[in-house]
Amino acid sequence: MSRPSPPGEAAPVDARTADASPVDTAPPDGRPTVVRTRRELREAVARLPRPIGFVPTMGALHEGHRALIRRARTENAGVVVSIFVNPRQFERADDLAAYPRTEAEDLAVCRAEGVDVVFIPPVEEIYPAGFQTTVRVGALAEPLEGAARPGHLEGVTTVVAILFGLVGAERSYFGEKDAQQLRVVRRMVADLAIPTEIVACPTVREPDGLACSSRNVRLSARGRAAAPLLHRALLAGRARILAGERSAEAVREAIRAVIGTEPAIELDYVSAADEATLDELETIDRPTLLSLAARIEGVRLIDNELVVPLRGTAQGEPEG
């Protein structure tokens, strides 16, 4: 883009954008329409029937993304998907550079799932020259990913706020796999009175339990074989809670013990937190988000399980 436009204004169409007109990429039935500028997006959205369901992604689409798209397709008359590898949510340049980019395959997925409009903006279209506004959620964004990846969640909320403003969808779809992100986005939407309903979708897993992730393709066969232990460790934590364990540290330790059996996994954090506030717990006496982050062969993976403790099972004490 030779001349970035101010936020909120349509940008001039550059040569690449002009070449990539919807006609170039559209299948015979005309879907999906591929748009790359704010102006093209606004025009395409204006032509859609309502309500509109919106699925923001970073591409390299997998079964988890497909589940979000299918849900959006079922519940809405129009479906918009965005594909944008957002540099502001990567705190490491090497991670950003290594993030998979598979536009042709992603468009085939969108076509197969009946998406109406795919927004694939260049970075300057989202962050034009002069950009200087960010959205930062408070305490909810501080622990877990907020602590481990400074700036990450602020990057997410900033880009999501921009995308919400551009698409104006009645509903927006997010995965529970990114549990803190989901909660932080919900908080932002409530606090800033953004008129979109946030719809949470369950984590989609491979048959061996590994949560689907765009990063999984970066694992070697050896790393891929080790990765399902992340979920097995969370299930071990869940089993301890359901067996009556009320010490959060004992649950965290049980999770760490499972992870510790696999030298290929480098643990970042293990958490047993209040599922609503994400405050770390001492006593498991409420719905608990068990979560972890780890590196395998330098690839950072996250996963979580929501556990609701059975009432009154710990040493038979009465509750509530």
Ligand code: AMP
């Ligand atoms: P990403 O492209 O990784 O930014 O993810 C885009 C959306 O897909 C986010 O709302 C994620 O939470 C969601 N997502 C990613 N992986 C999964 C999964 N395995 N199951 C369900 N949703 C997912």
